[in-house]
Amino acid sequence: MDVHAVELPGAVVVGVDGSPWSLNALDWAVPEAVSRGVTLRLVHAVPTAVTGVPDGECDWDAVLVEAREVATQTHRGVGVEAASVVGPLGEVLERESAAAAMMCIGARPPHLAEGRLFGRTASHLVDRARCPVAIIRSGDDGRARVKGVVSVVLSDDPDNDDVVHLAMQEGRLRDATVRQVDRRVDSWIRRYPDVHVETVSAGTGRVGRHDEDPREQQIGLAVVGASDADTLTSLSVPNCHPILGYPDCSVLLVRHPARPGLS
Numbered sequence: 001m002d003v004h005a006v007e008l009p010g011a012v013v014v015g016v017d018g019s020p021w022s023l024n025a026l027d028w029a030v031p032e033a034v035s036r037g038v039t040l041r042l043v044h045a046v047p048t049a050v051t052g053v054p055d056g057e058c059d060w061d062a063v064l065v066e067a068r069e070v071a072t073q074t075h076r077g078v079g080v081e082a083a084s085v086v087g088p089l090g091e092v093l094e095r096e097s098a099a100a101a102m103m104c105i106g107a108r109p110p111h112l113a114e115g116r117l118f119g120r121t122a123s124h125l126v127d128r129a130r131c132p133v134a135i136i137r138s139g140d141d142g143r144a145r146v147k148g149v150v151s152v153v154l155s156d157d158p159d160n161d162d163v164v165h166l167a168m169q170e171g172r173l174r175d176a177t178v179r180q181v182d183r184r185v186d187s188w189i190r191r192y193p194d195v196h197v198e199t200v201s202a203g204t205g206r207v208g209r210h211d212e213d214p215r216e217q218q219i220g221l222a223v224v225g226a227s228d229a230d231t232l233t234s235l236s237v238p239n240c241h242p243i244l245g246y247p248d249c250s251v252l253l254v255r256h257p258a259r260p261g262l263s
Helices: 020-036 062-074 089-097 120-128 160-174 186-191 226-232
Strands: 011-015 040-046 080-086 100-107 133-137 149-153 178-181 197-200 219-225 251-254
Touching: 011 020, 011 089, 020 040, 020 062, 020 100, 020 133, 020 160, 040 062, 040 089, 062 080, 080 089, 089 100, 089 120, 100 120, 120 133, 120 226, 149 160, 160 178, 160 186, 160 219, 160 251, 219 226, 226 251
Parallel strands: 011 040, 011 100, 040 080, 100 133, 149 178, 149 219, 178 197, 219 251
Antiparallel strands: 133 251
């Protein structure tokens, strides 16, 4: 009898460092892991190993202890594992991405970002991560900037189906409108009849109404593919991207085919 190896679903990995914005990313990642039925893996990159501490034992790491508490308070049913790994954060998370379903990190508020839309770790992962990467942005008030529509561009790029599929999943998970920019919308409406879809023309970013809820006017999450990866960290706001305000919002980058997630 032939025995075939079965690939287990990867964890949703969150890079944590004790900062409020990393905890915002963690809060966003918890329902992602629960919905996929996978482990939430908390990773803290440290400069040196602690002597006398067995591998895999992280009770001494205050950052991980706090992060675990936040995760279980958000959803008691989430399965959590934690790891303290020696090395620069970008390199540590790059290695973690090889077996992950998704990588989540927090982005600093604008007033702490020194004029850059994305920091060193985000730029590293945009270039080298081997799974979808969620960059959860925090505002100057410290709160996660994730409220609003999920926006995605429909295009002829070879990975566009993967990108749109994940955007639709996020719309379902976050109970958010999916704003599809441009074309090829009919097939996705048929596949996701329970998700409210808004269609706009390329270049406009949205179709607005005067009576529209302000929370529905802003972008909560932009889901983009490989064609955006090379320019993501160099763009400024404003620019000519079809998603108005991108990338000054939380971003979910799908560079490689996404692992199976929500059905």
